Amino acid sequence: xxxxxxxxxxxxxxxxxxGAGPSHERRILRLWSNALPQDAGKRRIEDFLPATLRxxxxxxxxxxxxxxxxxxxHPGADGSERLLIALxxxxxxxxxxxxxxxxxxxxxxxxxxxxxxxxTGRDGLVRQLGSAEMVAQVALARARRPVKKVVFMGMGExxxxxxxxxxxxxxxxxxGNIGHKNLVFSTVGDPRVFERLPQEAxxxxxxxxxxxxKAQLREQLLPRAPRMTPDELVAAAEHYARATGYPIQxxxxxxEGVNDGEDEIEGIVRLLSGKYGVLNMxxxxxxxxxxxxxxxxxxAAEIARTLHRRGILTKLRQxxxxxxxxxxxxLRARSLxxxxxxVVHRAGAGGxxxxxxxx
Numbered sequence: 001x002x003x004x005x006x007x008x009x010x011x012x013x014x015x016x017x018x019g020a021g022p023s024h025e026r027r028i029l030r031l032w033s034n035a036l037p038q039d040a041g042k043r044r045i046e047d048f049l050p051a052t053l054r055x056x057x058x059x060x061x062x063x064x065x066x067x068x069x070x071x072x073x074h075p076g077a078d079g080s081e082r083l084l085i086a087l088x089x090x091x092x093x094x095x096x097x098x099x100x101x102x103x104x105x106x107x108x109x110x111x112x113x114x115x116x117x118x119x120t121g122r123d124g125l126v127r128q129l130g131s132a133e134m135v136a137q138v139a140l141a142r143a144r145r146p147v148k149k150v151v152f153m154g155m156g157e158x159x160x161x162x163x164x165x166x167x168x169x170x171x172x173x174x175x176g177n178i179g180h181k182n183l184v185f186s187t188v189g190d191p192r193v194f195e196r197l198p199q200e201a202x203x204x205x206x207x208x209x210x211x212x213x214k215a216q217l218r219e220q221l222l223p224r225a226p227r228m229t230p231d232e233l234v235a236a237a238e239h240y241a242r243a244t245g246y247p248i249q250x251x252x253x254x255x256e257g258v259n260d261g262e263d264e265i266e267g268i269v270r271l272l273s274g275k276y277g278v279l280n281m282x283x284x285x286x287x288x289x290x291x292x293x294x295x296x297x298x299x300a301a302e303i304a305r306t307l308h309r310r311g312i313l314t315k316l317r318q319x320x321x322x323x324x325x326x327x328x329x330x331l332r333a334r335s336l337x338x339x340x341x342x343v344v345h346r347a348g349a350g351g352x353x354x355x356x357x358x359x
Contacts, residue, residue: 007130008130009167010132018053035142067087069086078099082095083097091127092109104150104151104154107152107165109126110155111156115221117221125160131165134165135172149184150182159193160190165185188222189228191236198244208237210250213267221258238275251280257293279312281316
């Protein structure tokens with residue numbers, strides 16, 4: 001019998017049918033999620049696993065490896081590596097190994113939010129990723145280098161695949177040996193996130209895509225995001241931050257003439273003064289064919305300095321791997337179009353990975 005689906009619960013079911021008890025299940029999932037061979041560890045499998053499970057283990061291992069594979073690797077000059085991941089059904093997603101042992105993974109093929117400055121949402125949502133496919137991205141990355149932080153900031157909106165994302169987070173925060181504050185759930189803002197995350201045993205840190213202090217402008221920039229105003233989003237995020245002890249990472253893609261004015265500086269100060277969080281300000285990545293422009297670095301630095309003086313902890317970020325199309329959706333789009341064809345570069349929302357991860 002093969003693993004029936006793409007969820008961690010399907011993997012658990014397969015193990016139990018092969019005779020695994022809770023301790024056997026934990027060991028196999030721990031070794032898989034840490035990219036270790038199943039005969040690793042102090043105890044020999046002959047002395048620990050039941051015979052039926054030992055006999056089934058090679059096939060189970062092959063099935064786990066079949067969930068995802070690396071189709072291509074694109075190293076960046078800054079130490080990042082963009083990975084194009086092929087899934088069992090032929091769909092592809094992107095993961096990015098970040099400097100300082102970080103990893104950004106995808107939660108969907110495509111995205112339904114359609115942020116106007118984002119490549120991933122151009123073609124809408126193709127399908128959800130299963131929780132096991134998300135863990136498989138971590139296992140593939142760990143086979144290449146250590147991973148101590150996992151951020152759900154790649155392709156997709158995690159809130160739109162909430163059950164699977166939380167199941168993956170639960171495994172990574174237990175068997176996967178990732179510290180809970182080093183698991184980062186990124187979202188455009190969704191009431192379900194603020195309801196569900198506090199109830200989970202593994203409570204991740206939260207990154208919130210804000211981008212503007214103006215409700216009407218936010219609706220234009222994020223046309224299919226839930227209709228929570230910036231004030232409502234920050235209030236809900238602040239409640240979660242105080243409950244968990246993890247500061248919120250507020251994300252702000254900085255676009256010239258759109259959200260870089262003095263009115264936005266005043267709006268940020270109004271929204272975030274006294275709040276338990278940090279503002280990650282990421283200058284927009286210039287994209288041919290779009291009207292948005294990247295402000296000068298001098299202007300971006302001036303905004304960050306002004307906010308600092310006004311008491312807002314602000315980090316001006318550069319995205320990792322810009323030389324290898326590290327904005328989510330770029331690499332996948334290029335691979336789908338084939339060699340020699342053009343690709344519209346992603347503008348820098350969810351895929352400004354290192355910046356959003358705080359790497």
